[in-house]
Amino acid sequence: MSHPTPLQMSMYADNALPADEANIVVSHLDTCDACRTLLSAHQSETLFLNSAMHNDEPDLAELVIPEFSRPASLRGFAMVNLATGLVIWAAQFLWKTIFGELIVNAADWLTSIYLPDIYAVASSTALYFIEEGTAMFDAYLGFIIVSLLMITALSIVLVRYRARTTAGLFVLVATLGAVTMPAPVSALEIRRDENNVTIAASETIDDTLIVAAETILIEGTVTGDVIAAGATIDISGSVGGNLITFAETVNVRGDVGGLALGAASSYNLNAATVGGDLWAAGESVRVDGDSRVNRNATVAGQKTVIEGSVASDVTAFSESVEISGNIGQDLEAFAGRVRLLGDAHVVGDLRFRSADKDRLFRSDNARVDGEVEFIGIPEEFRERNPYATVQFYLWQVARLIAAFLVGLALFWLVPGLRNLAIGAGIEGLKSAGIGFLTIVSVPITAVLAAVTLVGLPFSFFAVVGLVTGVYLAKIVVAEVIGRMLFAQDSRPVLSLLVGLSIVIVAVNLPFIGGIVNFLLTIIGLGLLVQYLFGRVSNRKAV
Amino acid sequence: MAKNTAFEILYREYYVRVFGLCRRLLNSRDLAQDATQEVFMRVYKSFGKYDAEQPFWQWIAAIANNHCIDLLRQRSRSDVLFGDETIEMQDIAAVDVPVINDLIALQDAEAINEAISTLPDKYRVPVVLAYFNQLSYDEIAAQLDISRNHVGVLLLRAKQSLRTALNAADGGSS
Numbered sequence: 001m002s003h004p005t006p007l008q009m010s011m012y013a014d015n016a017l018p019a020d021e022a023n024i025v026v027s028h029l030d031t032c033d034a035c036r037t038l039l040s041a042h043q044s045e046t047l048f049l050n051s052a053m054h055n056d057e058p059d060l061a062e063l064v065i066p067e068f069s070r071p072a073s074l075r076g077f078a079m080v081n082l083a084t085g086l087v088i089w090a091a092q093f094l095w096k097t098i099f100g101e102l103i104v105n106a107a108d109w110l111t112s113i114y115l116p117d118i119y120a121v122a123s124s125t126a127l128y129f130i131e132e133g134t135a136m137f138d139a140y141l142g143f144i145i146v147s148l149l150m151i152t153a154l155s156i157v158l159v160r161y162r163a164r165t166t167a168g169l170f171v172l173v174a175t176l177g178a179v180t181m182p183a184p185v186s187a188l189e190i191r192r193d194e195n196n197v198t199i200a201a202s203e204t205i206d207d208t209l210i211v212a213a214e215t216i217l218i219e220g221t222v223t224g225d226v227i228a229a230g231a232t233i234d235i236s237g238s239v240g241g242n243l244i245t246f247a248e249t250v251n252v253r254g255d256v257g258g259l260a261l262g263a264a265s266s267y268n269l270n271a272a273t274v275g276g277d278l279w280a281a282g283e284s285v286r287v288d289g290d291s292r293v294n295r296n297a298t299v300a301g302q303k304t305v306i307e308g309s310v311a312s313d314v315t316a317f318s319e320s321v322e323i324s325g326n327i328g329q330d331l332e333a334f335a336g337r338v339r340l341l342g343d344a345h346v347v348g349d350l351r352f353r354s355a356d357k358d359r360l361f362r363s364d365n366a367r368v369d370g371e372v373e374f375i376g377i378p379e380e381f382r383e384r385n386p387y388a389t390v391q392f393y394l395w396q397v398a399r400l401i402a403a404f405l406v407g408l409a410l411f412w413l414v415p416g417l418r419n420l421a422i423g424a425g426i427e428g429l430k431s432a433g434i435g436f437l438t439i440v441s442v443p444i445t446a447v448l449a450a451v452t453l454v455g456l457p458f459s460f461f462a463v464v465g466l467v468t469g470v471y472l473a474k475i476v477v478a479e480v481i482g483r484m485l486f487a488q489d490s491r492p493v494l495s496l497l498v499g500l501s502i503v504i505v506a507v508n509l510p511f512i513g514g515i516v517n518f519l520l521t522i523i524g525l526g527l528l529v530q531y532l533f534g535r536v537s538n539r540k541a542v
Numbered sequence: 543m544a545k546n547t548a549f550e551i552l553y554r555e556y557y558v559r560v561f562g563l564c565r566r567l568l569n570s571r572d573l574a575q576d577a578t579q580e581v582f583m584r585v586y587k588s589f590g591k592y593d594a595e596q597p598f599w600q601w602i603a604a605i606a607n608n609h610c611i612d613l614l615r616q617r618s619r620s621d622v623l624f625g626d627e628t629i630e631m632q633d634i635a636a637v638d639v640p641v642i643n644d645l646i647a648l649q650d651a652e653a654i655n656e657a658i659s660t661l662p663d664k665y666r667v668p669v670v671l672a673y674f675n676q677l678s679y680d681e682i683a684a685q686l687d688i689s690r691n692h693v694g695v696l697l698l699r700a701k702q703s704l705r706t707a708l709n710a711a712d713g714g715s716s
Contacts, residue, residue, distance in 0.1 A: 007691075010698040014672065016679040016690075045701060046673070048654065053674040055651035057562065065557045066575075068550070068582060415615050 003035055004028060013042035197230075199237065208241065216247075218254075225258070233264075235272075242276070250282075259295075267301075269293075269308065278310075285318075289325065304335075313348070323366075330370070335359075340366035351375060400504050407475040407496050418492065420527045422480055432519065435473070435526030442466045473524025474517075478503040480527070549589060552598065553582055559599070560606050566670045567610035569659055577613060581606045603675055607685055614663050624664045624688050624696060657707040665700035668693055 004012070004025045011017040012025050029036050189207045191197045197213040199205065203220035211218075211228045218226065218235045225241035233247040235254050242258035250264040252272040259276035260269075267282040271290035278287070278297040285301045287293065291308035296315070299306075304318040309326040317334045324341040330348035338352055339361040349370035352360050357374045411418055422428050446462040449455025475496075482499025483492075507517040560581055565574035584605050592601055658669055671682045672693075683690045 007694055007698050010701065011679070011694040014679070014694075014697065016694060049669070049673040049701075050676075052651040052654035053566075053658070053670070055655070057655065060558050060562055063558055063561060065554060066579070068553050068579075068586075416612060 003032065009035070009039060009042050013039060013046050201237065243274075260293075287325065331368075337361070340368070342366070346370070349373065396504055396508065400500055403475050403478070403500050403504070404497055406472070407479060407500065408493070410472060410475060411479065411492070411496070417476060417528075417531060418479065418483070420476060420480055420531060422477070422523060422527070428523070431526035431530060432523045433526065434529050435522030435524065438525050438529050439466070439470070439522060469525050469528055470521055473521045473528060474503055474507070475500065475524070476527055477520045477524040549586060552585075556599070556602055557582070560602060563603060563606050563670070563674065564610055566658075566674055567607070567667055568613060569663075569666065573613065577606070577610055581609055584609065604685075607671065607675070611667065611686065614667065618663065624667075624686055624692065653708065654704070657704050660707060661700055661703055665696060665703055668696045669700045672697060 008017060008021060008025055012022060017025065029039060189205055189209050191209070191211045191213070193213045195213065196215045196217070197211050198217040199209070199220040199222065201219040205220070205222045206224070208224035209218075209222045209226045209228075211226070211230075213230045214232070216228050216230045216233045218228075218233075218237045218239070220237045221240070222237070223240040225244065226235070226239045227244045229246045231248045232251075233245050233249070234251045235243065235256075238255040238257075240257045243252065243256045243260045243262070245260075245262035245264065245267075247262075247264045249266045249268075250262050251268045251270060252260060252274075253270045255273045255275070257275045259279065260274045261279040262281070264280075264282045265284070267280045267285045269278070269287045269291035271288065273291070274293045275295075277295045278293045278299070280297075281300045283302045284305075285299045285303070286305040287297070287308045287310070289307040293308070293310045296312045297306070297310045298315045300317040302318065303320045303322075304316045305322045305324075306314065306327070307325045309328070311328040313329045313332065314323075314327050315332045315334075319336040321333045321335045321338045322341055323331065323339070323344045323346070325344065327346045327348070330351065331346045332351045332353075334353045336354065337359045338350075338354070340346070340350075341363050342365060344363070344366040346368045347370070350368045350372045352373065353375045354360070355376070360372075360374070362368075422431060442462050443466070446459035446466075449459040449462070478499035479496050480499070481502055482495030482497070485498060486495040503520060507513050507520065509516060557578065561574055561578045564577040564581065565571060568574050568577060581602065585602055588605075592598070658666060661669065668682055668686070671677045671685060672679075677685065679690050679693045682693045686693070688696075
């Protein structure tokens, strides 16, 4: 009879050999002295290993037990956020109510019968905010920064709970920073009137001007930017910076140093010079013969007329585009009709996107130095049944492959994500709830942070993180679904592929696809957030 | 409040043991400190789920094992932390070091522990689970998500490596 293998001897010494094999070994040992000696050595080895490992290591006796930092729970984090939000809101509300509503409007209130007109309250609040906004913003800025930094510090506590000292230091630095931070230099001039605001020809404003009125006339000079909202805006003076306008009618008759950006029913440049780009949207946008745009013009509207000159490219999205002036570079028109009239001159190429080639009209004297290219309206702009096209299916396959590759990389980099599971009942709802809260609260927090400038990087990362999270969410859910089908981890790659296929089909279902997509996204996002905060215990945990 | 007080007592009582286990599994004092905190964090969160019928150490050690093995997997960025059973089997045949009873018996605990700490993760972890945690082969197999036979192979390979290491140390010192 042959001797037991080294593996059998080792397992037998550890009392771990299956009974049938153990019986064979026992029978052999009865007849083999050499193997009995070997077994005895194996058994001694096991004993020595046991006793050596239980021999207390000397340094453990001197081990200093650190204080246990209790975990700040997700609920605690949410409460802190909520409390911070409430404090900010209460501070603003009290400020506005006591000083804005009660004191500023006290006279009106005493001399007239007070009618709770929502419009009046809203407009007077808005008026007050416009007048006092800068000062209020100043006052709140430090407060908001401190709040955000405290939230950041608390997040650090959550992620690295042991670093209580670091977090304390963070809050201290944030508070000191806010207290010692110089107030922003006021560089704003705000004018507000229900009827007219006129900057007279003799007047010069050295700041940025924010103005709101029924009729706005700027005849003088503003060296900074102008942000104006009203029914009629007429600028015959000069604006050193950018001109941003929202109005029924905008007439620019002077010089603008920077870009001119505006939305209006009728947006006109009359003998105007725009130093930067022109971005105009309106029912009618017109650049007259004596006007000049020194850079690009991007125009969207029902009717676009360019009689003057544009130094660089013109991009027009318009039902009707009429050019009779000079365009320094290319003209790109996405239009129902393009007409080159009179002495129109396009120095570069003309790219014309329309339903039909015949919708381009060129007068005899009109010139295009470069190429004239007609591009039909792309398929995706035409209404049709998406399910009936090959592109749709190719696109879905591409989506599947991309998600599959990203999924493989994700689960390779973070194997712990493979342990996630969608809990039944309340646990599943919790995941969805957390996902929903994330999808709602992150953009709000990001906007709040962006307002403070200091928080801009934070808000950038928050938005990038959210977008990434939303993309990964469905992959995570797909993996969980695949794993449910393939009895846990037996075939991880195949289960991911099958899970993703199911998800892609589900989100493309007619009528309910959108809802399914949303649900899967919030559940997946919830799982990811729970994972990040260590809330999902390992599925092997006892 | 009652939970907090009970937890504080258990924390003080078990901290050193959990730290010792984590250090053996992770082979690093710093990592073990972090891991011990994480283990107690998990214990704190799932304290309500603890079944008093089960020995407390067994429960907390299982949590520590899970966490440390997850960390090792993350560190190796691979789920096949414990190698391929067939290849390990071939290695047994290729490098069979005879059991030298006297040699191991002559070593003090410190030398054996030192030798264990030099083992690669895939051998050290089963050794710690088997001889420190006193888990059965089946329990180790379930914990590491490998077969029972694979556990036997890994332990045998671990012992072979220990013998080689101790043999070399002994040879060097004498």
